[in-house]
Amino acid sequence: MKLFLSLFLFTTISFTQSSEWIRIQTPVTANLKYIYAVDSLNIWVAGDSGYILYSSDLGENWSIQHFNSEFEITDIFFLDKDNGWAIENGTLDSINVTNFILSTTDGGLNWNSIRFRPDNVNLYSICFRNYQTGFIGGDNSVFVITTNSGTDWIEIPRDTATFSHFPVRKIRFLNDSTGFAVGGFYDRGGVIWHSIDGGFNWMTDSAYADPFFDMVFVDSVSVVAMASDIERSFPSAVFKTTNLGNSWFHQEIPYYGVSTGIDKRTSTEIWGTFKKEFIVSTDAGENWFTVVTPDSIEVYDIAFTDSLHGFAVAQNGIFLRYIPKVISVNDDELKEINSFFVYQNYPNPFNSSTRIKIQFLDESLLNIFIYNSLGEKVHTVFSGISNSGVSEYFFSAENLPSGIYFYTVEAIEVKNRLNSNFFTGKMILLK
Incomplete structure (x- = not known):
């Protein structure tokens, strides 16, 4: 194993x-x-x-x-x-x-x-x-x-x-x-x-x-x-x-x-x-x-x-x-996309829970969703306003089976809604 x-x-x-x-x-x-x-x-x-x-x-x-x-x-x-x-x-x-x-x-x-x-x-x-x-x-x-x-x-x-x-x-x-x-x-x-x-x-x-x-x-x-x-x-x-x-x-x-x-x-x-x-x-x-x-x-x-x-x-x-297409994902690597940073979830693989850390340069309307390998949304981690700076979001998968999941992060700047960013990462749940 x-x-x-x-x-x-x-x-x-x-x-x-x-x-x-x-x-x-x-x-x-x-x-x-x-x-x-x-x-x-x-x-x-x-x-x-x-x-x-x-x-x-x-x-x-x-x-x-x-x-x-x-x-x-x-x-x-x-x-x-x-x-x-x-x-x-x-x-x-x-x-x-x-x-x-x-x-x-x-x-x-x-x-x-x-x-x-x-x-x-x-x-x-x-x-x-x-x-x-x-x-x-x-x-x-x-x-x-x-x-x-x-x-x-x-x-x-x-x-x-x-x-x-x-x-x-x-x-x-x-x-x-x-x-x-x-x-x-x-x-x-x-x-x-x-x-x-x-x-x-x-x-x-x-x-x-x-x-x-x-x-x-x-x-x-x-x-x-x-x-x-x-x-x-x-x-x-x-x-x-x-x-x-x-x-x-x-x-x-x-x-x-x-x-x-x-x-x-x-x-x-x-x-x-x-x-x-x-x-x-x-x-x-x-x-x-x-x-x-x-x-x-x-x-x-x-x-x-x-x-x-x-x-x-x-x-x-x-x-x-x-x-959109997933940007390349590397363990422990910082992802930089225009006006915000997305870290790989940690731990990964994980057992029951993991965290997603994001750094924002501006106040943003943030959505973090979890999808299974069939493309079905299975969980909403966060949906609301996120302040500038570094924030960490907790995801509990206690009710989900083992498998490959994707987390999508979308940030739309509050002061300029034409400036939007999207990221998709891959995570592995092992129970």
Whole structure:
């Protein structure tokens, strides 16, 4: 036993762990299909039964802000942590398809509702460039703009009638002048539009045999969009521009399915939802591979607020949180990550209890969680405010079986919440 243990410890002196997604059950069981994260501490998710949920602690706890069992939310967008909008779609009197535009100025504590006309259209996307100027896209040629915060909506001119009747499924702006929109019909084709005047006029950039559902701004001049065949008869295709839409190139990739959400983790790493998988590129969209979701659950949308914080929404009210790759772990070695220091837990291996020591340079919102080897959270060591200086946190594993565990340390500076740090360490429990 002693020989085995010494060899095991030697092989774990330095290691890296692939990134993981942690599964969290929200208070609802409806499918959650849309997510918007202003930052890692202000996250909204929405979907079936008109649910809108909010979390301020990385998805650990949720409040239900909106519910309507007869409707569904088909998009949600926030300009900042207070001002947001959503589309509520359903059927009134079992006859007319009806849409309501929801808006909030207090982070979703209260939602105002205005009925959108005409009826019998499906709205898919809402986006605001500033507090007054917003956009809605849908089917039946709906592509409209407001310049008075949603009181009035007028049709947006497009450069050609050929694609003017195509559904608009996602609208997003890179800056005040440059915006992109994507859409299309199932089995009839997809299209990418582009605006250079703040969304008042739109040009057709590119078209394809299958529809587009989302896009991502990779950097200040590059956009990536994915076309998908819902029947899985043809492979998906990736479209990319590196000059703000002046030209596009595309390639088919050997994956069959529908990607409904896409976002970037870094300027080179892109993640998309792909039914029961994520589709990933680590070279800005040139090559792709797939990653199976936890328990092969079906995911619908994804959002990264920075390289350390990623979130996804899935079927049955499931929320996924991204856990970055583990930084190399060495026994008794000090880990330095930007503005704080994390020591290896001691003792390690341990029997029943161990300590984690952290040094902070600034007052921080701190979360320390313990996960088992399956990625399931089994214990919260600490969640709260930690003062600057050195602090030590005690972890008792009396009720846990022997095995390999991971402790995650996340520190978000109170005075600057954009400055966040993440660390994952490995510990061994021997009983």
